[in-house]
Amino acid sequence: MKVLFAASEAVPFVKSGGLADVIGSLPRALQEQGVEVRIILPKYEEIPMELRQQMKLVREFGVYVGWRNQYCGLQEMEFEGLHYYFIDNEFYFKRTGIYGYGDDAERFVFFSRAICEAIAYMDFEPDIIHCHDWQTGLVPFILRNHYGHLAQYQPLRTVFTIHNLKYQGHFSQELLQDLLGVGDSYFTAEGLEFYGGGSCMKGALLYSDLITTVSESYAEEIKTAFYGENLDGVLRARANELYGILNGLDNDFYDPMNDHRIAFKFRNSLAKKRQNKTALQQELGLPIGADIPMIGLVSRLVEQKGIDLIEHILDELLQMDIQFVLLGTGEWKYEQMFKDAAARYPDKMSAQIRFQEELAHKIYASSDMFLMPSLFEPCGLGQLIAFRYRSVPIVRETGGLKDTVIPYNEYTGEGTGFGFANYNAHELLFAVKRAVECMNEPEVWPKIIGNIAKCDFSWGQAAKKYKQLYLELLPMEEV
Structure with missing residues (x-):
């Protein structure tokens, strides 16, 4: 079985978010299961010179x-056992950064078309193309409409993974028609048309053979109007082809026993x-005390991450006998809110408005509790890292958080943690208070860590x- 992963980023080449971690880890795990996987990416200027x-x-x-x-150049390399x-x-x-340009539609339509064209020149005949997020969302559409008449492409099957439904690649109909070279007939309510424009994500949902997303709960949630980002109708129509598969964690990178970034290496030693x-x-510069409950937060400071809930209870939280350590950047109003709180409560709060991998690892390794009160969370990486570093998650029960954190x-x-169901600041505060109470009970906390x-x-x-999903797509003689 041969699978070609198509994505816009991957560790160790280039990273802007969690997608890169998935593309850096999942192909390796699939290879160990006997699946032959190769990965195709744009050749960004951001890729380190020693790799280029x-x-x-x-x-x-x-x-x-x-x-x-x-012009398109197809290049290749082997790196750590992957092609x-x-x-x-x-x-x-050849630009600074990888997203956020005015011609992103053209850049990623080119990339999607180039992927399809490149298959003819590879010494690798994939059975399945596995596409990820809107940047490769039009690959299934292009395959069917521009390459479907060619014998080499007819057996190809497609899988599309939604990493975050909020980011959809929504552009004007005129622009996408021009870039794709197709007529009005493709831009109907049953086609690529989306609120007066066109949507790369919608194209992926309509034309892929199978659709996956990154947790079972998120797969159910996005079929509802609240979480569906105006695509819930399409997702309900394709419910039989929609699967939730929880992301994993790179246990080698996040390993407190071998982590050179933290002061003291450990496994289960409290x-x-x-x-x-x-x-x-x-x-x-916080008061030193090993028994002071420390709550960690490593996050983008945006509404999706539940920062507005924290805003409502921050003063009440910081009047408790705790320390709150935050690392992240995001919306200016939230950055200022945390800076002001740290100035008012210098013994209770440290607000590090930046991102640094080393400090993130130190916060995971040091915090007793890890806060993730997200409005929605397709999978969530923070709670999985917190588990590795024996920090107890306090989460809102949504998406992947609901699937991974079992309320005590x-x-x-x-x-394995503490949760609250409704998007409500007082429920969050109650969950924090309950976690702190449990930490102060010497027979309870080691039990949670043991779980x-x-x-x-x-x-x-x-x-x-x-x-298993790939096997469902292939004829029996290929399996």
Whole structure:
């Protein structure tokens, strides 16, 4: 079984968000399951020079973007046991940053068309193309409408993964028609048309053979109007082809036993975790006390992450006997809110308005509790990292948070964290207070940490489920 992953970013080449982590880890886990996987990416200027120098040219060819025939170079390299292809065009990809340009529609239509064209020049005949997020969302549409008549392409099947439905690649109909070289008939309510324009995400949902998203709960949620981002009707129509598969975690990168970024390496030792806490308190200028409950937050400071809930209870939270350590950037109003709170409560709060990987690891390793009160969360990475570093998550029960964090039950002793159901600031505050109370009960907290230690969110579990889905798409003689 051969699968080509098509995505706009991947660790270790280029990263802007969680998608890059998935593309960096899932293919490796699939290879271990016996699936032959290769990955195709844009050749960005942002890719480190030492990696770009290892790429070798496979073929140069033209790619039609509307009526324009654009240069495309197909390059390849092996890296840590995986085979990567890169689509090279300096006009589209030799830029600072990878997204946010006025011609993003043209850049990623070119990339999607180039992927389809490149298949003819690879020494690899994929059975399945697995596309990720809107940047490759039009690959299934292009395959069917521009390449479906060619014998080499007819057996190809497509899988599309929604990593975050909020980001859809919504552009004007005139622009997408020009770039795709198609007529009005494709832009109907049953086609690419979306609120007067066109949607790359909608194209993916309509034309892919199977659709996945990154947790079972999120797969159910996005079929409702509240979470569906105006695509819930399409998702309900394709409910039989929609699957939720929980993302995994790179256990080697997030390993407190081998993490050079933290002060004291540990696995299940609460004593070592307290030593990390006192080291972080010293570094951030907080009062030193191993028994002071520390709540960590590593997040983008935007409404989706529930920051407006924290805003309503922040003063009440900081009047408790706790310390609150925050790392992240985002909306200016939230950055200022946390800076002001840290100035008012210098013994209770440290607001680090930046992002630094090393400090993030220190916060995971030092915090007793980790806060994720998200409005919606397709999968969530923070709670999985918190589990690895034995920090107890406090989450809103939505999406992947609901699927991974089991609320603590004082009667049965089961549970790996604390949750609240409604998007309500006082429910959040109640969950925090309950977590702090449990931390102060010496027989309860080690039990919760013990429950967390039994969790396995490695990529192997996800890879088995993806392999099963791939098998459903292939004729029996190919399996």
